[in-house]
Amino acid sequence: MTDVVLETHNLTKEFIRRKGLSSPRNPFDKTVFTAVKGVELTVQRGEVFGLLGPNGAGKTTLTKMLCTLLLPSAGSAKVCGYDLARQQGKVKSKIALISSEERSFYWRLNGRQNLDFFAALHGIPKKIARQRIEEVLEIVDMTEAASRRFQEYSTGMKQRMGLARGLLADPEIFFMDEPTKGLDPIATWQFHDFIRNRLAEAGKTVIVATHHLAEAEQICDRVGIMYAGEMRASGPVKELTGDSTLSDFFRDLVEQTMVERTGN
Amino acid sequence: MLTLRKPMAFLKKDFLMEVSYRFSFVLQFASIFFSVVMFYFVAKLLGEAPSVQKSLSEYGGNYFSFVLIGIAFSNFLSVGLGSFSTNIRSEQMIGTLEAMLVTPTTLSNIVLSSSQWSFAFTSLRVGIYLLIGGLFFGVSFTGAAVLPALLALVLTVVAFSSLGIISASFIMIFKRGDPIAFAITTSSTLLGGVYYPISILPGWLQSLSYLFPITYSLRAIRLSLLQGAGFGEVGGDLLALVLFSCITLPISLVCFRFAVARAKRDGSLAHY
Numbered sequence: 001m002t003d004v005v006l007e008t009h010n011l012t013k014e015f016i017r018r019k020g021l022s023s024p025r026n027p028f029d030k031t032v033f034t035a036v037k038g039v040e041l042t043v044q045r046g047e048v049f050g051l052l053g054p055n056g057a058g059k060t061t062l063t064k065m066l067c068t069l070l071l072p073s074a075g076s077a078k079v080c081g082y083d084l085a086r087q088q089g090k091v092k093s094k095i096a097l098i099s100s101e102e103r104s105f106y107w108r109l110n111g112r113q114n115l116d117f118f119a120a121l122h123g124i125p126k127k128i129a130r131q132r133i134e135e136v137l138e139i140v141d142m143t144e145a146a147s148r149r150f151q152e153y154s155t156g157m158k159q160r161m162g163l164a165r166g167l168l169a170d171p172e173i174f175f176m177d178e179p180t181k182g183l184d185p186i187a188t189w190q191f192h193d194f195i196r197n198r199l200a201e202a203g204k205t206v207i208v209a210t211h212h213l214a215e216a217e218q219i220c221d222r223v224g225i226m227y228a229g230e231m232r233a234s235g236p237v238k239e240l241t242g243d244s245t246l247s248d249f250f251r252d253l254v255e256q257t258m259v260e261r262t263g264n
Numbered sequence: 265m266l267t268l269r270k271p272m273a274f275l276k277k278d279f280l281m282e283v284s285y286r287f288s289f290v291l292q293f294a295s296i297f298f299s300v301v302m303f304y305f306v307a308k309l310l311g312e313a314p315s316v317q318k319s320l321s322e323y324g325g326n327y328f329s330f331v332l333i334g335i336a337f338s339n340f341l342s343v344g345l346g347s348f349s350t351n352i353r354s355e356q357m358i359g360t361l362e363a364m365l366v367t368p369t370t371l372s373n374i375v376l377s378s379s380q381w382s383f384a385f386t387s388l389r390v391g392i393y394l395l396i397g398g399l400f401f402g403v404s405f406t407g408a409a410v411l412p413a414l415l416a417l418v419l420t421v422v423a424f425s426s427l428g429i430i431s432a433s434f435i436m437i438f439k440r441g442d443p444i445a446f447a448i449t450t451s452s453t454l455l456g457g458v459y460y461p462i463s464i465l466p467g468w469l470q471s472l473s474y475l476f477p478i479t480y481s482l483r484a485i486r487l488s489l490l491q492g493a494g495f496g497e498v499g500g501d502l503l504a505l506v507l508f509s510c511i512t513l514p515i516s517l518v519c520f521r522f523a524v525a526r527a528k529r530d531g532s533l534a535h536y
Contacts, residue, residue: 015531064531067366071528092368103359106277108284113277120273121367165363 005173005205006043006066010075012036013061013229035061037229038075043207043222045172048200050220051209052250057226059209063175066207067097080172093122095173096166100181102158107151111142111161114150115168122169129168136164139198156187163194173205180215192219217246225250227257270369271377278381296389300396303331319461323486329403333486334458336393337420339386341452341478344424345445347382348375348432353439362534371524375432383421405489412498413488419505420481426512427477433516433523439535452478480504 013036019029036058043049051059064070066079068088077084080094105114112133119129137143140160145153153161159179166174176195180188196219199206210216216223217237223246224234232253233240241249283289307328310316317325324330352375355361364374397403431445455462455469456478462470473479484501487493495502527533 013531061531069362069365069528069533070531071525073529089368089370092366095366097363097366101359101362104363106281106358106360108281109277113280117273117277118363118367120269121364121369123269123368126269169367 003045004042005045005080006041006078006207008039008041008066008075008077011039011041011062011065011072011077012074013058013065013070014073034229036065039226039231041224041231041234043205045205046200046203047221048195048206048208048219050216050223051207051226052211052213052216052223053226054211054254056228057211058229059211059226060177061229062226063097063177063207063209067095067175068092069097093169094171095175096169096171097175097177098162098166098179099177100159100162100179101177102155102162105150105158105161105165108149110149111137111146111153111164114161115146115164118165119168124169132168136167139167140164140194155182156184159183159187159191163191171204173207174199176206176208176210178210179208180210180212188215195219213246213250225253227254228261232257270373271380274374274377275380275384278378282381282385292389293392296392297396299335300332300393300401303335304328304401307331319464322461322463322491324490326403326490328401329397329490330461330486331459332393332397332401332403333489334482336390337417337482337485338453338456338458338478339389340383340417340420340481341424341456342449343379343382343386344421345428345431345449347379348425348428349435349442349445351375351378351382352432353435356534359534365533372520375429375520379425379428407492408490409488409492409494412493412495412502413485415495416481416484416488416498416502416505419502419509420477420485422509423477423481423505423512426509426516429516430512430519433519436520436523436527436533439532448476452476455479457482474504477505477508480508 012034015033015035017031017033019027019031023029039058039062051062053059061070065072066077066084068084068091072085079091082090082094084091106117109117115133115136116129119133120126124132133146134143137146140163142157142160142164145157150158150161159182162179180191183191192215195206195208200221208216208220220237222234222236223240225232225240237246240246307326310327316327320327320330352361355364355374355378361374365371394403394405398405427444427448431442434442434444451472452458455465455473456476457473458478462473462479465473480501484493484498484505487498487501524533
């Protein structure tokens with residue numbers, strides 16, 4: 001039985017930029033940049049879905065919209081059955097965002113203090129939070145380091161703390177934006193292993209935005225390839241690529257798209 | 265209890281962050297002492313001059329007591345006006361705002377809760393100002409009417425915070441160069457009677473001073489703490505603060521809602 005946890009219809013994000021003082025004659029003139037254009041997407045419960053595309057393809061913008069950090073300009077989306085635009089609080093209680101942005105923690109506080117703060121923001125009662133923090137620290141193997149200040153952690157440890165924070169409220173969907181950026185091969189391998197063997201097996205849905213094709217090939221059940229804001233292809237990796245590799249398929253798709261757009 | 269969990273978590277986090285910079289933490293208290301000493305000598309210089317006595321007769325005639333309350337409680341002006349925008353900007357700059365916004369906590373809750381520490385710390389600072397003045401420099405609060413002073417303080421915080429939320433809305437859209445806080449802080453310090461009574465200002469400036477809540481706040485607090493004035497005597501000032509809050513609070517909430525919607529639309533919520 002399939003169980004859809006995420007679906008988008010014609011999801012679009014346009015950024016309007018006023019020219020301002022860069023165009024003194026017409027400071028109120030606007031330019032519209034479409035970062036995400038008419039995305040149709042369906043993700044099933046327990047799937048690991050890869051959002052692929054080069055830099056500027058719209059992966060992060062789409063991820064931010066689905067995490068309620070950005071308001072869509074058009075279209076609609078449902079996350080765990082909740083309307084993205086009208087039920088943001090409910091949506092947020094079902095998701096976690098894990099990015100490679102290590103500055104999203106308080107560096108002067110230790111790991112445990114950071115988690116305690118974010119557990120409170122998730123509305124987890126103090127007693128339960130205390131227990132839950134120890135559980136997630138153990139899962140990411142950070143129990144011993146949790147009393148050290150965040151600023152003393154290595155990149156890999158910071159990333160594991162990001163994962164621990166994501167696990168706190170036991171969300172249904174994990175959004176990961178370039179989660180292995182800056183990690184060494186061993187830490188990357190451990191991270192992939194965690195996604196496949198801990199999250200996916202526990203029935204969690206993972207949406208990974210990445211431009212590492214090998215990473216996507218390794219961990220994703222299905223991928224969606226974005227280019228210039230549009231979802232150009234999506235499906236199971238094997239179905240999309242056939243006998244070729246994801247890398248070849250991706251290159252062909254990008255070239256084909258460029259020809260379509262430029263006409264040569 | 266769960267409703268207090270989030271505000272308490274902000275308070276704890278901000279306290280831990282503050283004390284993690286130990287030297288700066290201690291230095292802030294030392295600066296209070298030096299500031300009080302400085303004004304003690306200024307007061308000594310002005311001494312018992314008849315013109316000073318006459319201008320301050322309403323408050324008991326002692327310049328040091330007058331200015332001590334002015335500098336202590338004007339801290340609430342700075343924190344009310346600045347803390348919301350400063351804290352939101354600080355979270356934007358260190359990169360934690362987005363991580364907070366992905367949790368089921370509203371932005372208004374984040375903004376209000378993240379300012380609690382500033383208000384708590386300012387209350388502590390004000391207490392220390394009054395304590396130093398009372399213990400070491402002979403300021404007497406024996407006949408003080410505490411309840412009217414406390415009510416005036418609460419209304420002062422609400423009035424200043426409304427302006428502060430408007431200022432935070434501005435910061436959310438334009439990121440820097442907030443003219444609201446600058447204009448109100450400068451005008452309030454100049455016209456609100458922080459360092460001198462407004463009675464020494466020219467008539468037209470005195471009229472202007474009644475546009476700023478600090479004028480009413482300081483008068484009510486001074487009269488209550490130094491002259492033991494009750495609710496009846498400071499009722500006019502309290503009413504002015506209530507009216508001021510009734511006008512500015514809804515405006516500030518509308519501004520804030522507009523700013524958040526605009527920032528979410530523009531994608532600039534976490535920009536700085």
